[in-house]
Amino acid sequence: MTLEKILTSDNMNPMVRKAEYAVRGELAIRSEKIKTELANGASFPFKRVVGCNIGNPQALDQKPITFFRQVASLVEYPDLLKDENAELTSKLYPSDAIARAKLLLKHIGSVGAYSHSQGIPHIRENVARFISERDGYPADPSKIFLTQGASAGVQLTLQMIVEHSNVGIMIPIPQYPLYTATLAVLDAKPVPYYLNESKGWGLTPEELQRSYDEASRNGIETRALAIINPGNPTGQCLTEENMREIIEFCRQNRVILLADEVYQTNIYKPESRPFHSFKKVLMSMGPEYENFEMISYHSISKGMIGECGRRGGYFECQGLDTSIMEQVYKISSISLCPNVQGQIMVDLMVNPPKKGDPSYEQYKKEYDDIYFSLIRRAKKLEDTFNSLEGCTCNSSDGAMYLFPQIRLSEKAIAAAKEAGKEPDQFYCMAMLEATGVCMVAGSGFGQVENTAHFRSTFLPQPELFDDFCEGIKNFHASFMDKYRD
């Protein structure tokens, strides 16, 4: 007897069904499959799959920061810190890593115990110190929440804000699809504002106002504005002046600012386009902005750390009502606590070795090597894209991505339609099958109608990078030839 299914895609949660997340969508699933088939000896026109669909540096062999991992290793196995093992341990671990591990365990007890739901107090104090040193303005540990990565923080805070299905949240187009996916699940309305590709993915207050007003005319109550700075997928970095305009827009329209600043150290033009935190810019605008409502997010997954698999991050609440802070605590507590090793990595991120510490030189070298290599690879890939027929690509001020526009032929667009795919999705799938390179189609991020883009990280290994760029060039040329009108 076969039972008829109780739960089907027709009667499941329709908001969940509606959510889309292209970064791990059809292309990524196909690339995983190819990887398995390659491992089982199947033949493809390439030897390896290169995952450029997601900012996952250590999956592409970026070496973790040694000091951070030494501390993480010691806190896992506290017997190493006992007197009887001191001699052996000191041969494998530097003294500052040992001291840090002891300090952390003094505050934490065990990495295997649930912590405070908001995050370990000692670590939140260090985050507050980091923020105040970064910005030159005070930060309060009681307004900081440690999370399982910035994604979890964004999901939690959006969940707080969405009162009903007519609540709108302004999001950039193109955007990181976490935002549209989360809003779909919450049954809220994305209110798109467009970044101007021809002006380096710039953002104007006029466009923000247009977007807000259009939503209002449609009966949408816009409650918050999400901004990603440096941008994902666009890589643009906002000027201080622009940020003041955005804050002013929010204040005038009574909109909470959600500042996704996870790429704050991925800054590739530090002279002309330095990073400014929204917190700092806000504070510089004077005491009348003290009650301005803002949440800003940071993560251990990006920057030169790249500890994605660990799931750690934090958000800082600014100007939120006390009753809301209590609710944020309550909802955090239902999941008990963020994982403790992720919290520890936040501690290390905000408090790395200092000049004079035994591990400082090595830390500095590892950090800089990654940083300067990212600058080189970003430029190399940008040049590659701009050398392709029908392709233009803004340069990257920051983050880990390029988002080139490709102009496809009528024939290619017809072939895509035939295959039941968006043109950019069709292009990316052809690239994956030909080269093993997995990117994400622009349609997954949103784009101006009748344009086609894709997002690629510039994370492939430095020693393989030339081959990687060459493979893209060859594929593109043959694709363009194949579908020439």
Next chain:
Amino acid sequence: MTLEKILTSDNMNPMVRKAEYAVRGELAIRSEKIKTELANGASFPFKRVVGCNIGNPQALDQKPITFFRQVASLVEYPDLLKDENAELTSKLYPSDAIARAKLLLKHIGSVGAYSHSQGIPHIRENVARFISERDGYPADPSKIFLTQGASAGVQLTLQMIVEHSNVGIMIPIPQYPLYTATLAVLDAKPVPYYLNESKGWGLTPEELQRSYDEASRNGIETRALAIINPGNPTGQCLTEENMREIIEFCRQNRVILLADEVYQTNIYKPESRPFHSFKKVLMSMGPEYENFEMISYHSISKGMIGECGRRGGYFECQGLDTSIMEQVYKISSISLCPNVQGQIMVDLMVNPPKKGDPSYEQYKKEYDDIYFSLIRRAKKLEDTFNSLEGCTCNSSDGAMYLFPQIRLSEKAIAAAKEAGKEPDQFYCMAMLEATGVCMVAGSGFGQVENTAHFRSTFLPQPELFDDFCEGIKNFHASFMDKYRD
């Protein structure tokens, strides 16, 4: 200028506002505050706060399993596994921990990389092997999802099932408040069924049917039944016969079974009340149950492992429609992946050292020491509760809790009302202020009307356990005297 708040508790997400989670509610918050005040030198009638509100063994000094932590430490710092460090490393780590760490890193690459959204394939294979060895029936790695603790799995799967606000999910009363909190956030209807305290918290199919029928009469579409076995907060362990009745109930009423089996190794009467998994019982019922829809949950936080702070667990899907499995994958992928160290601990849980391995004897001794100590402490606390005036307590077949009933005087009930609290909440708060022991009031779990209970773990340190029990006795006696009618 003070800005009026945009987000307030009046216009936030009303479902979030409604959710309650007593395990980390008012009592726990007060206990955290006392802890801080004690540390700052304030004077209380006790020297330490004892958190019995939550099953958090390592916070009460339970030593982690050494082998597990050795592997976790090695994978954090792969330089330890290099040839040049082999001699030193082998003096600090046993050979089987080194071999396991190497094997895991071969499959994982780096613990700092995002993994497969469903969990690392190698680890899911080991989970499937564990399940099939436990049950004697096959398990399929493609139907296993690794999660950030069982809570995350329960939240995710409930989110899949709740189509609209008239969907009902059957939950036991008393229940672990994760269920009511999650259903509140999802705006779904809890459909309560009562466990019978006078029959050792037993469960009858008649009560299930009564609960289901009553919900139906109220227009509720019941789609799933959550069951916690061994029970939380009740500690009861179901018989195989009872489990067959429950499966049969689900089949006849077209209800998905959600089997929360996180306490499956916390079994204190292995002869008379052994643990049976619902998967095994289902499979034993014959091929006509093959398509029965069920999800079962497991965790690294409980058992003798107690690695709560790491956030790891898994769920196994049985009989779910393929389209639903795809949706579960998609929704998992929006959060990218469960933290990798949590996944690794799942691997260690399902594949611990075997007889003959270098670490086996130590593993076995550590495991057994915790296990037999838990049996002793459970009995000792049960006896303590049963010795109290007006208090009765069922014995614990499993899990980590006791849930005694207390009969309070009219005077105490009036005093509670005066203080704006439920009677059991009032009692627990008085206990906290007098003894430093933090428990959770029965009202947080649900209970038969006009009864009062509380939940306590039996996790305080063995060497402090007599004092702990003595403190409860003394407090109870003076509370009863103070409010004697």
